[in-house]
Amino acid sequence: MSRPLLALALLTAAMASLFAALLFGTFPISVLQLLDGIFFPTPGVVHDVIWQLRVPRALAAFACGGLLALSGVLLQVLLRNALADPYILGVSSGASLGALTALTLGAGAALMNTAALAGAIAAIVIVFSLSFRRGDWNAYRVLLTGVVLSAGLSALISLTLVMAPQGQVKGMLFWLMGDLSYAGDPLAAWLILAVLTTLGITQATRLDLLGLGELKAQALGVAVTPLQLGIFFSAALATVAAVLLGGAIGFVGLLIPHAIRLLGVANHRALLPLAVLLGGAFLTLADTLARILLAPQQLPVGVLTALLGVPAMLVLLGRRR
């Protein structure tokens, strides 16, 4: 597929996914009612369902997916490892542990988010200070530190789950699998997504060069260490913003970048924005399904991302010669 055509297809998919997210749900709304509600807002139940429930939820899902895909692209080039995903820095485990601890202590939603943020930041600080010493950066050490820290945090998370009162376990599992039901105002996430995507596009050639190795990038005139620091903190910021919206939603950050690469786009100037579009569209679609499949019961969106993404990915992989 040619690149402009692919961009157009993904843009259409993004619009369609947002439209579907507004259209479908427990409360039936027809296409006409939806168009009416969007373009000629008049107070009423339909208006409230669209503007106060579905629009924030759809926007949160889209931003969350976009941020995870962006973070995945950045970490895969920083660590030069195809298996790197947003959670490799221990961000999600740190956030999960924070949130779960707050839940166990009976904290409300606001305090839970603060605890999650604190946990995520603590994880980032630990990984960073252990892997970046004496100004000497080693991708291998970042990777191992992140994996080891995540393993330790996972053990603590399991412990918290076992010790938690019976009634709270289900809410905890939703957080751990990723769930957008309690997503807050997505405005901050959208701002972060817009800024980081733009920044990433301006630095795209440097990212391409870093993919060829640190020495090669340096030989061609890239200031490698500042670039790596920038990537590390951008990826961390994107991941934290995504985790605070939707918990630890898996799969998106790891596989969306690969899906775009398998569609034939490799350079970061195109890869970054296309991955953001596909990640956003994919998560919006998955979240819509999570809301309606067993309505009125909601499913954790993390289950849907895997159930939808795995077959799609296998088809893409098989298609490639």
Added chain:
Amino acid sequence: MLHCDGITLSVPGRVLCRNLTLTVEPGQMWAVLGVNGSGKTTLIHALSGLARCDHGAVLLNGSTLESGDSRQRAREIGVLLQQEEPNFWGSVLEYVLLGRFPHMQSWFGWGREDEKAALAALAEVGMTGLAQRRYATLSGGERQRARIAQILAQGPRLYLLDEPLQHLDLRHQTAALALFQQLAVERDKAVMMVLHDTLWPGRFCSHALLIHDDGTARAGPAREVLDRAVLERLYGCPLREFVQGAGRYFLPDV
């Protein structure tokens, strides 16, 4: 143009070359010879600013390599590394275009100049027809030619080439050497390359640097430095010398 003043290089646990003084000028084509592990690659890295010297300094046009902008340095010095990350997802043309990074004008993409330089570089290594191929599908020799094209697109004034002939067949070895010689002689560039083959230096190079195992080095015009007895001592291997036309060729006498 490039001057190193009494530099000493080492890798952990081993001193590679001691107190090396050397000046490379435009129009010169240098061969760097030495046995495995004698420090040829480390020297290339030090001369290009990718590695630090233990003592002494490398001066480019009178100023140290650390001073100044790194992109500016990459417009002056190009390095063909011996090894690099083998996974590149894009096309051959996209790969060669990356060599234009030091000249890049815009944040949002390559300019017409960059595309022209990349296509011209691909033509010089005879790979015009492969421009749209995926880099990952190239053979080892084709990849090496694409890497040579990338440094040609970069267009520095000093070419530091670490084993530029690896993976190339005989025809492409001679073509590459002729290309480098043309860079030095006709376009007034400085070329320095690590070679493993005693066939070529006496035919194509104006100067040679021999790095001995004990850390001493000998640098100078090729016809003075390239001596059968010296090379035999360098490689620890008996050699035969043939003189034919413009070239002096050394072959293992086994």
